[in-house]
Amino acid sequence: MNFKWIGAIMVIVGCGGFGFSLAAAHRREEATLQQLIFALDYMECELQYRLTPLPDLCRAAAGEQRGCVRDVLLCLSRELDAQISPDAERCMQAALSSVEDIPKHTRGALADMGKTLGRFDLSGQLKGLEQVRASCRAELESLRSNREPQLRSYQTLGLCAGAALTILLV
């Protein structure tokens, strides 16, 4: 009898935990996208005012951030300084592959950013960054719309699924 209860609790906690982790991932995605938008704002201002070279620009932008966005920008600046890749896009790919645990949408936005880096003159570069920022904003907007009900439903569904599974198994 005791084993049944322990098993039931473990199933409910497991499924509930999965729901909670989905909610946490959602929050994390939001936070990292927000950080990336801040980094892009910073890069745009710095470029317009000082025409900072890309490796220094990434290092400076990383200094203003934290978490995985910071790690990627630091890695990217190191890749650019190493001068091994023929273009900045490949440097960004190398940086993204060396930093784990980047939320999906943020990874996509960073990869898009890599495609625009170091390819155009100043106005082209600024337009490229602006485009990435616009797509980040749209993504952030969609994550934020119905945020609370969505997070609650992840958590509730997790718990309910655990409960339903327990009933079926017991």
Added chain:
Amino acid sequence: MKCAWKDLLSILPAWMRLPVDKVGRESCQEVRLRLGIPPEIVMYGKHVWLDRQVTRDDLNQCINSASRYSPWNSTTAGQGYLTASGGHRIGICGEGIIKNGILTGFREVRSLCIRVARDYPGIAGELSGKMQSVLIIGAPGWGKTTLLRDLIRGLSNLDQHIAVVDERGELFPSGPAFSPGKCSDVLCGCSKREGIEVLLRTMGPDWIAVDEITAGEDCEALLKAAYCGVKLAATAHAGSLDDFKKRPVYRPLVESGLFHHVMVLRQDKSWTLERMGK
């Protein structure tokens, strides 16, 4: 001899660094890369060809490394060259983009000529603080910039305030490789005409130095500075003093008697001091 050798190696594709390093900083004069052809290393009186073909990625990497992956920072690429860290100049050739009759960039780069920048302290010889304006002439690759660099350093160490317009960043590139002396002020990345005006207004120089006067507006700016009581040190392309005098663009400099003396370089990089005359 001083040379920012590591900077040179770092702009080359990774597979080329070791063979070029083996040639060594003493003998390597140029590295020439042409699309689909093995790289050519030019040494004094000798050529070496590596055994692998240059790809488009190799050319892109050189250009991106030299500009630090920042095209907005390398506006001179539109004029057909880039100056890499360490003062090494990269000449660019390929399919140009022409706007309003002016070369503004390259659609496709097909060859690069990387010239190794060197510094030979002491080649300008004994200098005097009472020295008058001086012009250095010589053909490409004969060492005009190297001689001017040492001249600037020498004058600077004689407590002469010497302001330098280093338009291409070749005279005194950032970094510790080439020292400009204790009384030099270097203005980088600015056109000669604009730079001379800024330095006259702001730095109170005894001397103004510029590298490679090529246009009429450079000559006008030099004359203007000379009439303000500043002495000048400059370089110009010419095989000999006669060639220099024949070029119409330099006529105002000859006729004004601005430069009393000319340091005339020879191919073996030695030089002689000659009177300008008219």
